[in-house]
Amino acid sequence: MRKPFIAGNWKMNTDGHSGPALVKAVGQGLTQFDMSKVNVAVIPPFVYLAQIVAAARASRIAVGAQDIYYEQKGAFTGEISAYMIKDVGCNYCLCGHSERRHVIGEQDELINKKVHAAINGGLLPILCVGELLEEREAGKTEEVVERQVKKGFEGLIAAKAAAVTLAYEPVWAIGTGRTATPAQAQEVHAMLRKLLAELYDKSFADDIRIQYGGSVKPDNAAELMQKEDIDGLLVGGASLKADDFLAIIKASIGD
Numbered sequence: 467m468r469k470p471f472i473a474g475n476w477k478m479n480t481d482g483h484s485g486p487a488l489v490k491a492v493g494q495g496l497t498q499f500d501m502s503k504v505n506v507a508v509i510p511p512f513v514y515l516a517q518i519v520a521a522a523r524a525s526r527i528a529v530g531a532q533d534i535y536y537e538q539k540g541a542f543t544g545e546i547s548a549y550m551i552k553d554v555g556c557n558y559c560l561c562g563h564s565e566r567r568h569v570i571g572e573q574d575e576l577i578n579k580k581v582h583a584a585i586n587g588g589l590l591p592i593l594c595v596g597e598l599l600e601e602r603e604a605g606k607t608e609e610v611v612e613r614q615v616k617k618g619f620e621g622l623i624a625a626k627a628a629a630v631t632l633a634y635e636p637v638w639a640i641g642t643g644r645t646a647t648p649a650q651a652q653e654v655h656a657m658l659r660k661l662l663a664e665l666y667d668k669s670f671a672d673d674i675r676i677q678y679g680g681s682v683k684p685d686n687a688a689e690l691m692q693k694e695d696i697d698g699l700l701v702g703g704a705s706l707k708a709d710d711f712l713a714i715i716k717a718s719i720g721d
């Protein structure tokens with residue numbers, strides 16, 4: 467049984483006032499729910515991580531970083547290591563979010579190094595994959611996400627790979643208000659789980675959580691989560707409003 471995992475990716479939003487207020491409001495709202503049924507994380511900008519970890523302390527909300535660099539320390543100006551993210555009290559980090567891939571230009575090889583570094587540094591990576599609109603329209607969705615998954619997991623034995631949460635985020639659905647239909651998402655999720663069974667084995671594939679992301683809102687969360695292979699949600703815009711994020715969590719656990 468895979469426990470639902472709902473994560474809020476704040477992207478380059480919030481500040482020193484609104485971030486702690488948001489996480490406190492979510493924490494307060496979560497006291498109404500049975501938290502043994504769900505994992506919840508927020509993923510704020512780097513500079514606020516320590517503050518958000520402190521603000522989330524009384525709640526069951528985990529905190530993650532939006533990225534890491536793969537070296538542990540040294541002359542890498544502007545970069546942040548897994549060690550540092552762990553040191554400020556985070557558990558998770560995103561690797562290969564589509565905005566890192568397509569705005570910043572990160573490639574599969576770099577993302578794979580980050581996944582290794584995250585796990586070796588004691589973090590739980592959320593590896594994001596997903597096709598562009600033109601790739602979907604050209605019938606290349608499977609080919610693209612298969613490549614991203616194979617490269618993302620390259621060199622990881624099952625015991626380490628088990629730390630990964632996979633997130634399927636079709637790029638055309640991110641921030642556009644255009645969600646993949648639950649059936650479209652389920653089709654890709656089932657394909658990803660089959661691929662992971664081939665790369666590792668069936669029990670690995672049965673255990674790994676695969677989140678869907680891309681314009682998740684309170685009114686589509688339940689329908690998405692009802693699909694067999696959708697085990698969680700990676701929420702961008704709607705995670706910036708406590709009420710919306712809470713409604714999504716509620717819909718996900720069916721309370």
Ligand code: PGA
Pocket residue numbers: 475635639640641642643679680681682700701702703704
């Ligand atoms: P969105 O972002 O929910 O605003 O579409 C999702 C994401 O990029 O993780």
